[in-house]
Amino acid sequence: MAKILYGVHGTSHGHAVRAVTLARHFGEHEFLFITSEDALCHLSREFATIEVLNPGTRYKNYQVDIPATLALAVKTLARREEQIQRVLRAIKEFGPDACITDYEYFTPLAAKRLGLPCLSIDHQHVITGCRHSVPAGQYADYLGITASIKLLFSSAPDTLIISFFQPPLKSGRRTRISAPLHRESVFEHTPSKGGHILVYQSCSISDAFAPFLRTSGRECRIYGYNVDKTEGNLTFRSYSEPGLLADLASCAYVVCGGSHSLISEALYYGKPVMSFPVKGAFEQWINAHYVEKLGYGRHLDMHNLDAGLFPGFEERLGEYEKNVAAGEFRGNETVYGIVEEFVKTGRLE
Numbered sequence: 001m002a003k004i005l006y007g008v009h010g011t012s013h014g015h016a017v018r019a020v021t022l023a024r025h026f027g028e029h030e031f032l033f034i035t036s037e038d039a040l041c042h043l044s045r046e047f048a049t050i051e052v053l054n055p056g057t058r059y060k061n062y063q064v065d066i067p068a069t070l071a072l073a074v075k076t077l078a079r080r081e082e083q084i085q086r087v088l089r090a091i092k093e094f095g096p097d098a099c100i101t102d103y104e105y106f107t108p109l110a111a112k113r114l115g116l117p118c119l120s121i122d123h124q125h126v127i128t129g130c131r132h133s134v135p136a137g138q139y140a141d142y143l144g145i146t147a148s149i150k151l152l153f154s155s156a157p158d159t160l161i162i163s164f165f166q167p168p169l170k171s172g173r174r175t176r177i178s179a180p181l182h183r184e185s186v187f188e189h190t191p192s193k194g195g196h197i198l199v200y201q202s203c204s205i206s207d208a209f210a211p212f213l214r215t216s217g218r219e220c221r222i223y224g225y226n227v228d229k230t231e232g233n234l235t236f237r238s239y240s241e242p243g244l245l246a247d248l249a250s251c252a253y254v255v256c257g258g259s260h261s262l263i264s265e266a267l268y269y270g271k272p273v274m275s276f277p278v279k280g281a282f283e284q285w286i287n288a289h290y291v292e293k294l295g296y297g298r299h300l301d302m303h304n305l306d307a308g309l310f311p312g313f314e315e316r317l318g319e320y321e322k323n324v325a326a327g328e329f330r331g332n333e334t335v336y337g338i339v340e341e342f343v344k345t346g347r348l349e
Helices: 013-025 037-044 066-078 080-094 106-114 125-129 136-152 184-188 209-216 241-250 260-268 282-293 309-315 317-325 332-345
Strands: 003-008 030-035 048-051 098-102 118-122 158-162 174-178 197-200 220-223 229-231 234-237 253-256 273-275 297-299
Touching: 003 013, 003 080, 003 106, 013 030, 013 037, 013 098, 013 118, 013 184, 013 260, 013 332, 030 037, 030 080, 037 048, 048 080, 066 080, 080 106, 098 106, 098 332, 106 118, 118 332, 125 136, 125 158, 125 174, 125 282, 136 282, 158 332, 174 332, 184 241, 197 209, 197 241, 209 220, 209 234, 209 309, 220 241, 234 241, 241 260, 253 260, 260 273, 260 282, 273 282, 282 297, 297 309, 309 317
Parallel strands: 003 030, 003 098, 030 048, 098 118, 118 158, 158 174, 197 220, 197 253, 220 234, 253 273, 273 297
Antiparallel strands: 229 234
């Protein structure tokens, strides 16, 4: 048995889900989580947790709220040493054999001070760890997120990138890349092809989105509004993991933001994707970009909704389904093997 200290980014559901999936798989090991905000609520139901601050992202009107995001970063960095000392005390009391960080700032810094091995597992490092062709219009956002990732989230010497798209890796770091890691409940549902559209919104919601969905001509099962009601062809549902996955596995296709986790689950079930990334969130932009580049669906703009988008998408639905069917979107076994190797040896080969 090993003891593992695991730092998890507090905002965005996908980080906590990935951490829980790994911890449940390695039930023979003991975990202590360093986290905050939404992830703290999620992880503390099942595992020991310690709360620390976290420089997360804030959203408003379906775009990144830059002033609020910067204010949170300033607040967090102003208490940097205090938070590092909090993690150092946790390390000394817990006595971990290794550390893992999923886009969490303080765990790798504390691990470095004490000479503990630390593995970074997340999707965001696909931006800095791989080669991309970035258009001029996105270059400012690309430079901004690159600086953020390198300055705040790249202290771990080893990196495992989780991604449904796998561009060429850059050289110079101990880095591996794997197909997506899914929560085990994903595998409890068998894909089928129904007539409804699965709609999922997480970060922010545009007022024009629901009227746009009414033009689809299909039943839309919508998650993210936290209500249960039906308005014409729109069925709004409160979040339920079994309900969401059942609707996802049986839909015709998916309409969502740029969340890597939801897109990855949709692709695993063989579903084409209409992706509307949040403006200013480069990670969401690049996810949507590769959805379209690889022929899995469309990369669209929430601020330019048009009723013609649905007919155009459905004309190519068979083409998208064929491309998705040719992809590999299950990386659980690969990820488990890499993590097990790291815990044993303290580094990635």
